[in-house]
Amino acid sequence: MKILLTGGAGYIGSHTFVALRQASFEPVILDTFANSHPAVVQRLETITGQPVLLERGDVLDTPWVESVLRQHQPVGVVHFAGDKAVGESVAQPLKYFHNNIGGAVSLLRAMTAVHADGTVPTAPTLVFSSSATVYGDPASVPITEDFPRSHTNPYGHSKLVIEDMLTAVRAANPAWRVGTLRYFNPVGAHPSGLIGEDPAGIPNNLMPFVAQVAVGQRPCLSVYGNDYPTPDGTGVRDYIHVVDLAAGHVAALQALLNRGESFTVNLGTGRGNSVLEVIKAFEAASGCPVPYQFAPRRAGDVAQCYADAALAKELLGWQAHLTLDQMCADTWRWQSNNPMGYRM
Numbered sequence: 523m524k525i526l527l528t529g530g531a532g533y534i535g536s537h538t539f540v541a542l543r544q545a546s547f548e549p550v551i552l553d554t555f556a557n558s559h560p561a562v563v564q565r566l567e568t569i570t571g572q573p574v575l576l577e578r579g580d581v582l583d584t585p586w587v588e589s590v591l592r593q594h595q596p597v598g599v600v601h602f603a604g605d606k607a608v609g610e611s612v613a614q615p616l617k618y619f620h621n622n623i624g625g626a627v628s629l630l631r632a633m634t635a636v637h638a639d640g641t642v643p644t645a646p647t648l649v650f651s652s653s654a655t656v657y658g659d660p661a662s663v664p665i666t667e668d669f670p671r672s673h674t675n676p677y678g679h680s681k682l683v684i685e686d687m688l689t690a691v692r693a694a695n696p697a698w699r700v701g702t703l704r705y706f707n708p709v710g711a712h713p714s715g716l717i718g719e720d721p722a723g724i725p726n727n728l729m730p731f732v733a734q735v736a737v738g739q740r741p742c743l744s745v746y747g748n749d750y751p752t753p754d755g756t757g758v759r760d761y762i763h764v765v766d767l768a769a770g771h772v773a774a775l776q777a778l779l780n781r782g783e784s785f786t787v788n789l790g791t792g793r794g795n796s797v798l799e800v801i802k803a804f805e806a807a808s809g810c811p812v813p814y815q816f817a818p819r820r821a822g823d824v825a826q827c828y829a830d831a832a833l834a835k836e837l838l839g840w841q842a843h844l845t846l847d848q849m850c851a852d853t854w855r856w857q858s859n860n861p862m863g864y865r866m
């Protein structure tokens with residue numbers, strides 16, 4: 523059973539590739555490598571012991587995506603492809619509306635075409651990478667899926683629009699089966715140390731920054747704010763191991779294929795950890811100091827954000843198992859084995 527992974531060469535896509543292989547699916551990667559590196563393909567072949575099916579190209583190219591669907595006849599598609607840097611989205615909003623919203627429109631049109639003419643005989647089945655960013659500044663925690671949605675930047679706006687677009691497509695054609703997954707804060711790496719997060723330039727997110735400080739590439743971490751209404755004053759987030767997150771995609775696809783009902787679920791652990799707790803856990807996992815200094819709050823940040831993860835357990839039989847210590851240990855293995863990421 524083939525599954526098409528748009529953006530499958532990226533951080534979450536590559537880990538999901540491994541999980542799908544382990545669950546006896548046949549994943550096919552569709553990617554431009556705009557924000558990933560072709561070296562990931564060899565690494566995936568080493569981990570899985572099998573050749574990787576790869577279609578190099580742009581999800582914005584609808585006729586080409588149609589031809590890929592016709593060729594591979596996947597029983598499902600996971601749509602990871604897109605841009606994800608919040609700050610860049612504020613500076614270059616059209617890039618985000620074009621690639622994220624335009625990419626989703628293109629994929630949905632291609633899927634509609636091949637299902638309408640019967641080329642792909644199964645019901646259109648899609649898993650979409652949404653984000654906890656759609657909750658904006660939540661009124662309380664933990665966050666359940668029925669919380670109001672809002673956006674504070676063009677990246678978050680693009681996720682909201684795509685969620686709404688999927689609702690409209692399902693309303694127009696109830697045959698569609700759509701699983702919308704709202705990820706909290708994915709971190710960690712595959713335990714092999716062969717694949718992991720490889721941000722270009724200065725990392726925006728906490729865990730890759732901490733890892734680069736621990737390995738000595740950067741002198742010091744700025745902790746954005748120590749006056750939040752949280753136990754130690756620093757921001758609290760729901761960090762989820764990318765291997766658990768990848769397993770969530772397998773569970774989502776199995777639920778869609780077996781039961782045929784659409785859903786929207788949070789993928790998080792249901793626990794929050796502060797920035798200082800992450801630093802301490804990383805120091806313990808790596809044996810290296812992580813020097814830090816307090817800095818002003820980062821614009822747009824919220825004090826606390828963590829999931830109520832009960833619905834994913836109920837609907838998908840999925841829950842996160844890996845601890846913050848394991849997230850740090852696996853990030854450290856990846857970072858110390860690959861200090862330059864995939865660019866060796």
Ligand code: NAD
Pocket residue numbers: 528529530531532533534535552553554555556557558579580581582601602603604605606621625651652653654705706707708
């Ligand atoms: P990533 O950048 O590592 O992976 C995205 C992949 O998509 C890259 O390999 C990139 O080359 C590819 N891509 C981008 N535009 C493309 C296009 N037009 N055609 C084909 N390929 C294209 O990002 P990730 O962290 O793996 O995130 C995957 C998805 O999950 C994204 O949609 C992101 O918004 C969402 N998400 C990520 C996080 C996170 O913290 N990583 C959190 C919430 C949601």
Ligand code: UD1
Pocket residue numbers: 608609653654655678706707708726727728729731743744745746747756757758759797820821822823827
């Ligand atoms: C960020 C994105 C969010 C996205 C999420 C995915 C912003 C404003 N939000 O969320 O849209 O869905 O990533 O993982 O970028 N921190 C520091 N120092 C740093 C970096 C971060 O103290 O150098 C703190 C932040 O203030 C926050 C926590 O660490 O309290 C986590 O930050 P980050 O990893 O960037 O994730 P989010 O802000 O949750």
